[in-house]
Amino acid sequence: MNDLMALDRRSLIQQMLALAGAGAAVGFSPAALAKAAARAKPYLSPTHYALVTAVADTIIPRTDTPGAVDAGVPATFDALIANWASPDRRHQLSHALGEIDALAREKKGMGFAQLSATERLALLTPYDAEALQVVPSPAGGRGLSMMRGPTFANPGYGKLKELIVILYYISETALTHELTYDHTPGEWLPSVPVTPDTRPSGGAGLF
Amino acid sequence: MFDAIVIGSGMSGAIAAKELCERGLKTLVIERGRKIEHGVSYTDSLQPWELPNAGMVPEEEVARDYPVQSHCYAMTSANKAFWVKDSDHPYSTPADKPFDWIRGNHLGGRSLMWGRQSYRLSPMDFEANAKDGHGSDWPIRYDDLAPWYDHIERFIGVAGSKEGLAQLPDGEFLPPFALNDAEVLFKQAVESKFPGRNVIPGRVANLSKAQPHHEELGRVSCQVRSLCERGCSYGAYHSSLSSSLPAATRTGNLTIVTDAIVHSIVHDPKTGKVTGVRVIDANTKQGQLYEAKIIFSCASTIGTTQILLGSTSEAFPNGLANRSDMVGRNLMDHLYGLTVAGVLPKGPNTFYKGRRPTGLYIPRFRNVSEPGSFLRGYGYQGAASRMGWRSAALGKPGLGTDIKDRTRKLGPWMLYISGFGEMLPNPENRVTLHPTRTDKWGIPIVHIECAFGSNEQAMTKQIIADGKAMVEAAGGMVVNTSATPGTPGLGIHEMGTACMGKDPAKSVLNGFNQAHDIPNLFITDGSAMASSGCQNPSLTYMALSARAAHHATEFLRGGKI
Numbered sequence: 001m002n003d004l005m006a007l008d009r010r011s012l013i014q015q016m017l018a019l020a021g022a023g024a025a026v027g028f029s030p031a032a033l034a035k036a037a038a039r040a041k042p043y044l045s046p047t048h049y050a051l052v053t054a055v056a057d058t059i060i061p062r063t064d065t066p067g068a069v070d071a072g073v074p075a076t077f078d079a080l081i082a083n084w085a086s087p088d089r090r091h092q093l094s095h096a097l098g099e100i101d102a103l104a105r106e107k108k109g110m111g112f113a114q115l116s117a118t119e120r121l122a123l124l125t126p127y128d129a130e131a132l133q134v135v136p137s138p139a140g141g142r143g144l145s146m147m148r149g150p151t152f153a154n155p156g157y158g159k160l161k162e163l164i165v166i167l168y169y170i171s172e173t174a175l176t177h178e179l180t181y182d183h184t185p186g187e188w189l190p191s192v193p194v195t196p197d198t199r200p201s202g203g204a205g206l207f
Numbered sequence: 208m209f210d211a212i213v214i215g216s217g218m219s220g221a222i223a224a225k226e227l228c229e230r231g232l233k234t235l236v237i238e239r240g241r242k243i244e245h246g247v248s249y250t251d252s253l254q255p256w257e258l259p260n261a262g263m264v265p266e267e268e269v270a271r272d273y274p275v276q277s278h279c280y281a282m283t284s285a286n287k288a289f290w291v292k293d294s295d296h297p298y299s300t301p302a303d304k305p306f307d308w309i310r311g312n313h314l315g316g317r318s319l320m321w322g323r324q325s326y327r328l329s330p331m332d333f334e335a336n337a338k339d340g341h342g343s344d345w346p347i348r349y350d351d352l353a354p355w356y357d358h359i360e361r362f363i364g365v366a367g368s369k370e371g372l373a374q375l376p377d378g379e380f381l382p383p384f385a386l387n388d389a390e391v392l393f394k395q396a397v398e399s400k401f402p403g404r405n406v407i408p409g410r411v412a413n414l415s416k417a418q419p420h421h422e423e424l425g426r427v428s429c430q431v432r433s434l435c436e437r438g439c440s441y442g443a444y445h446s447s448l449s450s451s452l453p454a455a456t457r458t459g460n461l462t463i464v465t466d467a468i469v470h471s472i473v474h475d476p477k478t479g480k481v482t483g484v485r486v487i488d489a490n491t492k493q494g495q496l497y498e499a500k501i502i503f504s505c506a507s508t509i510g511t512t513q514i515l516l517g518s519t520s521e522a523f524p525n526g527l528a529n530r531s532d533m534v535g536r537n538l539m540d541h542l543y544g545l546t547v548a549g550v551l552p553k554g555p556n557t558f559y560k561g562r563r564p565t566g567l568y569i570p571r572f573r574n575v576s577e578p579g580s581f582l583r584g585y586g587y588q589g590a591a592s593r594m595g596w597r598s599a600a601l602g603k604p605g606l607g608t609d610i611k612d613r614t615r616k617l618g619p620w621m622l623y624i625s626g627f628g629e630m631l632p633n634p635e636n637r638v639t640l641h642p643t644r645t646d647k648w649g650i651p652i653v654h655i656e657c658a659f660g661s662n663e664q665a666m667t668k669q670i671i672a673d674g675k676a677m678v679e680a681a682g683g684m685v686v687n688t689s690a691t692p693g694t695p696g697l698g699i700h701e702m703g704t705a706c707m708g709k710d711p712a713k714s715v716l717n718g719f720n721q722a723h724d725i726p727n728l729f730i731t732d733g734s735a736m737a738s739s740g741c742q743n744p745s746l747t748y749m750a751l752s753a754r755a756a757h758h759a760t761e762f763l764r765g766g767k768i
Contacts, residue, residue, distance in 0.1 A: 061607050076261070083259075086266035125606055132604040163261075165600045169614070170255040170262075178615055179596055183254060185431045185561035188415075190385040192558045200617050202596050204255040204262050204283075205433060205562065 027061055027117025028069065030054075037074035043082035047111075051097045052077055054113040056164045058120040071173035073164055080163060089159075096156035103127060131157040175202045209235040209462070209499040210763070212484050214469050214514065217316025219732040219748045220505030221447035221455065222359070226756035227503075228460040232763075235462045235497055236452075237486060239506075240312030242465040243319075245425075245448040249438030250285040259284040278697055279309045281320050281436040289313065289320050289436075298509075299641055299654045306655040307696035308509060314465055315447035316507065317699070318745075320436045323412040323444050323564065324588065325365045326742035327356050327376045331575075336738050339582050342537060342632030343708030345737045346718035349376070355750040362454070363445035363749070364421055366429075366565070367410030375570040375586075375742070381415045383408035384563045388555040389591035389620040396681035397569070403576025404677070409565035409588060412445040412746075424453045433562030444564065464497075466490055468648055471518040472502060472527055472728070480727045480768070481527070487648045501727045501759050501768060505752065508538070508733040512638045512704040513653050528705070528722035528730075533715050535638040535704050538657050539739040542585065542628030543698030545667060545690065547674035549683030551591065554620030558593060566590030569624065569677070571741055573669065581665040585628035585741045587674065594618030622683050626670035627698065629741040631662050638704050657695045667692055700744050702733030719762075720755035727768040731755045 028036060030050075037053040044052065056068035056077065068074075081090055104112035104123060112120060131154035152158035168174050175181035179202035210232035213224045220236060227234045255262075262283040269277045276282055276290040291310045300306045311317050330349040336342040353376070360379040367380040386394060386408055394406035413429040414421055421427075426442035426449055435444050442449035455461040466489040473483045473496070483498035504511045515534045518527035526534050569587040573579035598621075599614040636658065640651040659667075671690045678685055708714020711723035720735050722728040731752035733744060740747075762768045 059606050060610060063608055063611060065611065080260055080263075084261075084263055084265045086270070089266055121607055128606055129604040162601055165610070166261055166597070169596045169600060170258070172254065172256045175255060178611065181255065183432065187561055188384050188429075188431045188563045189560035190387040192560050194556050194558050194617060198558055198617055199615060200593060200596055200599070201562075202255065203562070204258055205595075 028057055029116070030114055033057055033069060033113070036069045039075040039078055042075075042078045044078050048094065048097060049074065049078060050113040051101055051111070054115070054120060055097065055100060055124070055160070056168075057117065058124050059161060059164050060168045061117060061121075065177045066173045068164060068168045071168050071171035073167045073171070076167045076171070077163060080167070092156045093160050093163075096154070096160045099157070100124065100127070128157075128161070130154075132161075169202055170204055178202075209233050209497065211235070211501045211503065211759075212237060212497055212499040213503040213505055214484060215316060215505035215507060215510065215732065216314050216447050216452065216463065217505065217507060217732075218318045218321065218447070218745045219752045220503070221315065221318065221451035222749045223503045223505055223729075223731055223752040223756050224461060225451045225455040226753045227760065228455040228458040230756070230760040231460065232760060233460050233462075234455070235464065235499065236455075237467045237469060237484060237497065238314050238316075238463065238465045239468040239489065240314060240316070240465065241489075242463075243313045243315065243448070245438075245442065245453075246440045249440055251432070251434045251437040251440055253285055253437070275307050276309060278307050278694070279699070281322075286320065286437045289438075295647065297644070297646060298652050299644065301656055304656055304658050305694050306657050307694045308655065308701070309696065309699045310507070314463070315452070318446040319438055319448065321446075321745060322699075322743065323435065324568075324743040325360070325363075325367075325410050325412045325746040326568070326586075327378055328352075328740045328742055328747055329374045329376055331374060332738065332740040332742075335583060336632070341582070341738075342703075343533075343706050343710065343714040343737050346707055346709045346714075351718070352747070352750050352754065355754040356746065358753055359746060359749045362420070363412050363450060364414040364418065364426075365410055365412050365746070366408075366415035368408050370405060370407050370570075372405060372570055374575045378410075380410070381418070384411065384413075384415055384565050386567060387559045387591060388557045389551055389622065390567050392551070392555060393567070393591060393622060393677075393681040397677050400680045401572070401677065404572045405570055407568050407570065409568045411565035413564045414443050417443075424450060426450065429564060431561035431563060433564055435564055467495070468650070469506065469514050470494070470648075470650060472504070472514060474518065474520050474522060474527060474725065476520065476522045479725065481725055487650075489648070492648060501729065501763055503752075503755070503759070504728070504730045505732045508701045508704055509638055509653055509655065511730055511732055511734045513640070513650070515705065516638075516640045517651060523724070528715055528724045528728060530724050531712055531715060533634070533706060533713065536634040536636070537632035537703040537706055538636040538638055538655070538701060539630040539632060539703040539736070540657070540695050541630060541698040541700045541739060541741065542626060542659070542663055542667060542670065542692045543700075544625065544693035545628070545670045545674070546623055546625040546688070547671060547678050547685055548621060548623035548687040549678035549685040550594070551620040551622055551681060551683050553682050554591070558617060567624075573673075579666070579669060581662045581669070582631065583629035583662070583666070583741070585626045585666060585670050587624040587626050589622065589624030591620050591622040594621045622678055622681065624674050624677065626674060627741050627743070628663065628666045628670055628692075629739050631660065632703055632706070632738055633660060655696075659692065659695065663692070700733070700739065702736040702739055702744060705730050705734035706737045707735050708737060719758040720751055721759070721762075726762070729755045729759050
């Protein structure tokens with residue numbers, strides 16, 4: 001490891017400490033979560049926005065590195081709903097969020113966004129495992145089958161999670177703290193040794 | 208009055224224009240799309256987090272405007288302006304024979320978004336039709352085109368390795384983008400277990416090392432970003448905008464009109480020659496006539512076909528240069544999207560730096576060094592890479608630290624290879640004009656009828672079987688197989704509808720890409736192809752364009768046309 005890399009690691013650790021603040025070990029409280037995810041004029045209703053924020057924070061929480069809320073995922077997700085999603089897609093995602101909220105009310109007697117981070121994780125983990133069981137894809141369809149991806153038992157939840165995860169990993173935050181991204185590598189080196197510090201490279205490409 | 212008109216500014220047209228201009232001909236390029244500019248019209252500076260809608264085109268917009276174009280792997284929210292709106296540019300197909308016609312109407316055409324893979328056809332490709340009787344016998348052989356391949360490779364810049372393979376001739380290459388360690392392992396496994404098969408670096412029109420003649424045009428070496436289809440501000444891959452049009456412009460002989468949709472080519476029955484091109488302004492719908500001594504049609508395969516079939520007269524009631532009735536017939540694409548992917552559990556413990564603009568290539572071996580139960584053959588493109596964040600994060604259930612931890616780890620090596628198979632010329636695979644429907648400029652839309660036949664079906668099975676065997680030979684565990692070819696057209700290698708041939712009764716163009724029926728009409732886009740080979744065809748279109756421009760100029764100067 002050279003000096004520059006050491007310096008980079010140190011500065012990363014400092015940023016993480018600055019980000020983490022008090023209470024990071026147990027995750028966001030509902031109020032802190034709302035504050036962290038605030039967006040000037042969300043497209044989603046306040047209830048749905050809070051729910052998306054809680055789901056995003058459960059899927060990718062702040063740990064020793066920033067999480068989805070730190071990376072602004074609730075706001076970018078909200079923008080996707082407003083600018084990208086079709087009415088059918090909005091309905092699908094809204095329904096998927098509603099199901100998670102209903103599960104919380106059934107099991108815990110309160111909305112998902114009102115639960116503690118630990119409770120949210122405990123509730124969503126088995127739900128996630130069941131929802132993402134791969135089922136046979138319907139036959140036919142045009143285009144390339146490999147581009148269509150797998151079909152999940154609960155496709156609405158599958159899409160919700162996929163969008164949150166993608167928005168996180170293409171964020172500047174994740175591409176700085178989790179993966180690496182160099183917009184202009186400048187050279188092709190076909191063989192580079194792997195070290196304990198090697199991290200995967202990110203970006204928007206398929207591979 | 209111009210010396211020459213070139214219809215289309217894409218891969219073929221811009222090279223034809225450059226070659227004509229460099230020979231002193233005052234040349235007009237007519238482009239149906241809008242003007243875009245090198246650099247300023249590109250979106251390659253966008254960081255991943257700056258991509259509109261995370262790179263996704265809005266769903267309602269896809270359904271309304273891009274139901275076909277959105278099937279192209281390269282289309283994102285960052286470059287959707289490089290694709291036509293299907294809603295504005297309709298065509299028809301039989302309900303049971305879909306065809307995906309992928310297009311970009313703008314200056315430079317699809318040279319902006321092409322895959323840049325650049326392979327020569329080989330002697331056996333030019334002999335294939337004569338040998339098995341499908342299609343028209345090419346009126347040229349490999350040796351006729353070889354010096355023009357040299358010429359084009361030098362000009363555009365092709366990174367590649369010399370391999371000495373008869374079925375994939377070497378060229379004038381820049382240094383290759385070397386195989387990574389897992390690909391080297393794959394190469395060793397395949398070449399030792401399957402003698403006669405080869406795994407080589409993909410040959411690609413990106414400047415691995417820019418030469419002075421590239422730098423003169425403002426082009427610099429590839430920065431290994433793999434953002435090519437957004438346009439490259441470095442000019443590191445060949446496109447009309449980075450390379451051929453600037454070369455044409457510096458001669459002082461080039462004029463370009465954009466937003467000019469060709470209605471028809473005008474034929475003078477007294478002289479037997481074409482005299483000009485009628486266009487409709489895309490915005491004002493005003494008509495205009497441009498005249499020239501020679502005309503090159505490089506409007507893309509289906510575009511040229513549409514123009515020829517729409518240019519009717521007493522002399523040519525079935526379409527210009529169509530006395531053979533072959534205009535529109537023999538539409539071909541490549542078998543595409545036949546992919547085998549496998550994880551290499553024992554891959555090397557190394558990584559790589561950079562996002563290389565190519566991968567590996569496996570040249571054809573069926574009916575070369577190994578028999579096939581079908582005619583012709585196929586090659587594979589592919590790559591090995593460390594499995595990326597998407598598969599790590601989304602490949603299985605899990606939340607929280609589970610996702611974060613596994614996505615931070617370098618993934619296992621994933622190897623994929625994807626077959627590109629030769630499609631036989633078949634006169635029933637055909638482009639015609641729709642009997643009643645017209646577009647918003649009043650031009651009859653094309654009707655495309657194209658399907659794979661029994662030879663392609665047999666080939667498809669073998670592509671997948673061979674693909675699996677090779678992935679497994681390298682210790683790969685096959686995890687995904689796409690055994691159904693993409694919809695015809697999706698290979699974006701459509702060609703063949705104004706085929707070259709020796710017999711004027713059975714082909715449209717002679718050995719100089721000159722219409723048998725009309726001495727001053729030349730066609731050098733994909734429609735000229737008498738057979739498709741299995742190689743990516745743009746390099747051949749460019750070589751044919753340069754060669755035809757050379758001969759057309761000689762004919763003109765010699766008073767022959």
